[in-house]
């Protein structure tokens with residue numbers, strides 16, 4: 001479904017050279033809930049942006065459904081991007097629009113007829129448990145409800161792959177559990193492949209069948225979550241699990 005090979009991203013600026021990602025190779029299969037976990041600054045969001053074709057790598061490759069995306073023109077990348085639903089940190093909702101209008105938004109952009117997009121938005125709001133809040137504005141919602149709207153909006157174009165950047169970092173433990181349940185349900189019922197970026201070990205332990213641990217821009221280890229957690233080989237994983245190992249840097 002997604003494969004990256006030797007993915008490297010270097011940012012050059014006046015203040016110097018920043019290697020955000022170095023030689024990252026991961027493999028996500030169809031149907032996975034794949035966790036990318038690491039401390040702040042490890043390179044998680046950069047990896048998500050490269051997979052989402054929002055930025056180009058300095059070197060290395062990304063394949064989505066067997067397609068090397070670096071070989072695509074900008075227009076083709078745009079088409080390919082429609083197969084991805086991306087949920088950014090901070091929800092990015094349109095505050096002047098209602099919940100339903102927010103979910104309809106990507107369908108407006110793709111010129112879906114009005115009745116159809118309204119029906120799709122209503123159906124998705126039911127799926128995420130907000131069927132009764134379609135007329136509300138984002139400011140009237142809790143953090144967990146905003147996250148549900150952002151997920152419904154990402155699902156509107158019917159993507160096969162959902163990428164989420166820190167979907168629960170701003171939420172309390174009860175709301176986190178309900179969002180994770182929703183993601184599991186979407187994965188099971190709709191067969192959507194999910195990639196979750198997080199710094200919370202509990203999130204990967206709870207829902208991710210596979211995990212890649214990022215540390216200092218590199219993959220420290222990856223594999224089935226149960227195996228990685230039961231037998232952590234990398235110091236970064238041990239640290240995330242609270243098993244000691246100390247800080248570096």
Ligand SMILES: Nc1ncnc2c1ncn2[C@@H]1O[C@H](COP(=O)(O)OP(=O)(O)OP(=O)(O)O)[C@@H](O)[C@H]1O
Pocket residue numbers: 011012013018019020038039040041042043044045046047199
């Ligand atoms: N546009 C950019 N220009 C320069 N440096 C950047 C840019 N984006 C990210 N970086 C740097 O690359 C490194 C990785 O950043 P990234 O945001 O991918 O980490 P992260 O693991 O997602 O962190 P966090 O959990 O804090 O969001 C950091 O050192 C960051 O400062």
